[in-house]
Amino acid sequence: MVDDGCEVGWEQVGPVQAMVGYRAKFVPAAMSRTHVVTAVAHFAPSPLDVDLYTRDVSTFAKQRSRSLRGMQSGVGAFAVIVADGVTPELVAAATVKPRLEFAVIVQPVVVDLAARQIHTFRGRRFIGAALNGFLRRTLDAQVQAPV
Incomplete structure (x- = not known):
């Protein structure tokens, strides 16, 4: 995350401590400033935990960006869970379309340490399409498969 230009630190995100990266960047394709928040936590999740952590990251990202959201500013966030092993149910929970709120996109990501894989939505979105490539x-750049 540091290599991608983020400020990085440890923060409380919902009930867990997470390593959080933050940066703001003007995205010409969207013609807006986008605040990017990546929150990485290591725990053994259930499919429900993936959804709850994604909601917690959404709340945290909106508070962290501290800006008005709308035509000229938005928030893109990644709710990254690092897990020692992953079930098919967790993969399904991580690969759903990202949560979209007003000027906020939050994408769940599950990193499987055992299989050395990243599970997340890789399709295209119509709403927020201008940010697809950037996100x-x-x-x-920020989340890479373990080696």
């Missing part, structure tokens, strides 16, 4: 490149 995909940001995710690829």
Whole structure:
């Protein structure tokens, strides 16, 4: 995350401590400033935990960006859970379309340490389409498969 230009630190995100990266960048394709928040936590999740953590990251990201959201500013966030092992139910929970709120997109990501894989939604979105490429490149730069 540091290599991608983020300020990085430890924060309380919902009930868990998470390593959080934050940066704001003007995205020409969207013609807006986008606040990117990546929150990474290591725990053994259930499919419900993936959804709850994604909601917690959404709340945290909106508070962290401290800006008005709308035509000229938005928030893109990644709720990253690092797990020692992953079930098919967790993969399904991580690969749903990202949660979209007013000027906020939050994408769940599950990193499987055992299989050395990243599970997340990789499709295209119509709503928020201008940010698709930017968010995909940001995710690829900030979250990489374990080696």
